Amino acid sequence: MTPLRHTLNHHVMAVGESPIRRLFEIAADPSIISFAGGHPAPELFDVDGLAAAYAHVFATDGPRAMQYGSTDGEPEMREAAARRLQEANVPASAAEVMVTSGSQQGLGLVAQALFNPGDVVLVENPTYMSALQAFAVQGVELKALDGDEAGLVPEALAAAIEMWNPKAVYLIPTFQNPTGISMPASRRQQIADVLADSDVWLIEDDPYAELRFTDDVLTPISADPRLDDRSLLLGSLSKVLSPGVRVGWIRCPDEEARERIGVTKQATALQTSTVDQLAAAHYLATHNMEEVLAPVRAEYQARMLTLVEELSQVLPAGSVMNQPAGGMFVWARLPVGFDTQALVFEAAQAGVLYVPGPPFYVADPDPRTLRFSFVSNGVERTREGVRRLAAVLGTESTLAQSA
Amino acid sequence: MTPLRHTLNHHVMAVGESPIRRLFEIAADPSIISFAGGHPAPELFDVDGLAAAYAHVFATDGPRAMQYGSTDGEPEMREAAARRLQEANVPASAAEVMVTSGSQQGLGLVAQALFNPGDVVLVENPTYMSALQAFAVQGVELKALDGDEAGLVPEALAAAIEMWNPKAVYLIPTFQNPTGISMPASRRQQIADVLADSDVWLIEDDPYAELRFTDDVLTPISADPRLDDRSLLLGSLSKVLSPGVRVGWIRCPDEEARERIGVTKQATALQTSTVDQLAAAHYLATHNMEEVLAPVRAEYQARMLTLVEELSQVLPAGSVMNQPAGGMFVWARLPVGFDTQALVFEAAQAGVLYVPGPPFYVADPDPRTLRFSFVSNGVERTREGVRRLAAVLGTESTLAQSA
Numbered sequence: 135m136t137p138l139r140h141t142l143n144h145h146v147m148a149v150g151e152s153p154i155r156r157l158f159e160i161a162a163d164p165s166i167i168s169f170a171g172g173h174p175a176p177e178l179f180d181v182d183g184l185a186a187a188y189a190h191v192f193a194t195d196g197p198r199a200m201q202y203g204s205t206d207g208e209p210e211m212r213e214a215a216a217r218r219l220q221e222a223n224v225p226a227s228a229a230e231v232m233v234t235s236g237s238q239q240g241l242g243l244v245a246q247a248l249f250n251p252g253d254v255v256l257v258e259n260p261t262y263m264s265a266l267q268a269f270a271v272q273g274v275e276l277k278a279l280d281g282d283e284a285g286l287v288p289e290a291l292a293a294a295i296e297m298w299n300p301k302a303v304y305l306i307p308t309f310q311n312p313t314g315i316s317m318p319a320s321r322r323q324q325i326a327d328v329l330a331d332s333d334v335w336l337i338e339d340d341p342y343a344e345l346r347f348t349d350d351v352l353t354p355i356s357a358d359p360r361l362d363d364r365s366l367l368l369g370s371l372s373k374v375l376s377p378g379v380r381v382g383w384i385r386c387p388d389e390e391a392r393e394r395i396g397v398t399k400q401a402t403a404l405q406t407s408t409v410d411q412l413a414a415a416h417y418l419a420t421h422n423m424e425e426v427l428a429p430v431r432a433e434y435q436a437r438m439l440t441l442v443e444e445l446s447q448v449l450p451a452g453s454v455m456n457q458p459a460g461g462m463f464v465w466a467r468l469p470v471g472f473d474t475q476a477l478v479f480e481a482a483q484a485g486v487l488y489v490p491g492p493p494f495y496v497a498d499p500d501p502r503t504l505r506f507s508f509v510s511n512g513v514e515r516t517r518e519g520v521r522r523l524a525a526v527l528g529t530e531s532t533l534a535q536s537a
Numbered sequence: 538m539t540p541l542r543h544t545l546n547h548h549v550m551a552v553g554e555s556p557i558r559r560l561f562e563i564a565a566d567p568s569i570i571s572f573a574g575g576h577p578a579p580e581l582f583d584v585d586g587l588a589a590a591y592a593h594v595f596a597t598d599g600p601r602a603m604q605y606g607s608t609d610g611e612p613e614m615r616e617a618a619a620r621r622l623q624e625a626n627v628p629a630s631a632a633e634v635m636v637t638s639g640s641q642q643g644l645g646l647v648a649q650a651l652f653n654p655g656d657v658v659l660v661e662n663p664t665y666m667s668a669l670q671a672f673a674v675q676g677v678e679l680k681a682l683d684g685d686e687a688g689l690v691p692e693a694l695a696a697a698i699e700m701w702n703p704k705a706v707y708l709i710p711t712f713q714n715p716t717g718i719s720m721p722a723s724r725r726q727q728i729a730d731v732l733a734d735s736d737v738w739l740i741e742d743d744p745y746a747e748l749r750f751t752d753d754v755l756t757p758i759s760a761d762p763r764l765d766d767r768s769l770l771l772g773s774l775s776k777v778l779s780p781g782v783r784v785g786w787i788r789c790p791d792e793e794a795r796e797r798i799g800v801t802k803q804a805t806a807l808q809t810s811t812v813d814q815l816a817a818a819h820y821l822a823t824h825n826m827e828e829v830l831a832p833v834r835a836e837y838q839a840r841m842l843t844l845v846e847e848l849s850q851v852l853p854a855g856s857v858m859n860q861p862a863g864g865m866f867v868w869a870r871l872p873v874g875f876d877t878q879a880l881v882f883e884a885a886q887a888g889v890l891y892v893p894g895p896p897f898y899v900a901d902p903d904p905r906t907l908r909f910s911f912v913s914n915g916v917e918r919t920r921e922g923v924r925r926l927a928a929v930l931g932t933e934s935t936l937a938q939s940a
Contacts, residue, residue: 143651150800176603176604179600196584246674251654268805377605379810398546398549404639404783406783
């Protein structure tokens, strides 16, 4: 008899666990200082505010909150998401917005609704590794796009479209994961021009934009109306309110694609938690998010600056790293000869963690790269973490080049 | 240029919206008495109890509740699910249990982790139509199994396995949707015997068992240890606590399949709401569910008895229907010549709704069948709904045969 395991889905069998999942298990040890996970700082969560929102929902609308709801999302949450998008210069309506149980579900639904096995999907290289997983379980072929210090290179996109006839391109234009790069407005415009001349779907992932350290609001590429029949813009409350609550959204102006994503959500999830949606919508309707986010942004910026300053003291000569204008991540490259995947086990033994860069790549992984999250640890703990890392690197005060 | 819509996933394109989704939209009109949806009675929800559980979680464990959690589920919720299963005579451990965002996500994950396009999946005929959707978006071929008044016929299962070499069989052994049939223990044993001799996965869906009107606890087929390497048992809090909260589980003793389902959940959802899981687990840990469910069971039984009694007065001579021992549904067949899909529009105009039977079938749909949910309407409203139906049927007091 055929062993049962051979009967599992062959695309899923080809997908590994997230390579950083095991790191996260190590990171759960409180004696470890982890720069690995992209976990928001829990001490900055508005616990009382969210608790009050849930209490309000149960007190005023309890039976509805506990009942089945709409696959597309509760009207209040769709409105709230549309308002967030409008504030980011996207001309969104509630009718265009579908609520998701977080952006990862959004990526899964988009992949399942759009992709057939063998389709080509273009991605930045490196990029968010869990998006690669969401696409890989659909059996797609991932192709790498070249970037520079301003993000994706438009000519590389145009050439890849010509060469690969792709179904879609997946981009994180603002505070990219893992590189922290934000594409300037001119670059976004060039990319929109290329896509407007193609029939390629844009899957634009925008979870980090609210964590900005300047007043510069970067308009998503999807705001370009020429892309209305081919753009999907994913947003989330994970980085601005709470990742545990699992409320995100997809803005999809194209009616047929939205309907297909809806059928997929209905078949594979039915709906997002009604109580979470109503509580999140009430929170958003009763708070000025600029005021809520101001202290979060200030604290994250302080942590980022500390991390960059400390790293610049201890990374070996010849290292490069960025100084992001927002988001959660600092990306660095060590000098020739270093292997961040080998080094991470030494680092763990020394009580500090980062994420090695190679798993973020779909082609030509650079073994010298590594990612630091700067949001999870306070300033003092960040300093101590870098001291531990210095011991592993065998450096103490070597000055690094800043990229 | 190829129209974009042609580039969507072809399995998803082949799946329609749930045929009863439009009925649910009509059913939202409060002047309509709907027997269509399987919505629990909101007036029986323990709003205060669940509100207190959320308040407790925020007061004692707020930052954790708002933070990212485990893909497999929070330990408390996995333990709580294992305890529910043990009380149903399933020798489950928390390690075997994966939390899902409701059973529909469980079906979606199982389908995605197990099925390749073209795989054959055997289903009862009729069966839960949203399971058919979850399987269809994976491009499987559905084959119908014959049943009788005791549920699936074991010989039909054995013959179908021989003929179709299926990947899996999907069953709802207890208070089946839509028929309300429960397989007796002897029938379950025979089905387990057939499956133990095969390499076919059992996908056992068990959302209704707690809504029983007798003390007879029907042990799931998956409890048979011979099936440990091929059984998946899906449970949910939707029918016993709240469908809006979206917490369910899959018990999967086979480690490799469990890991693949975990990879799929990680890639397509990341995790279930941490706050919902902790609140649900706290509720379960602090309530005697037999006491919580006693008044719900009593009320649902009274509603079922009223519906059956009233229907028996107004269904045309020659009709048959069942009287279920639990669950949510009464299933009926009208005499030759009736077409429940045509009739439902007249019924809606008369202010009453049911679900026509044909969409529940994968083969040989019976146009004379229809499903009534007995849980959503109180006794008086149930009587009024049947009076409205009588006007449509052109009957007033014709005595129906009871099946």
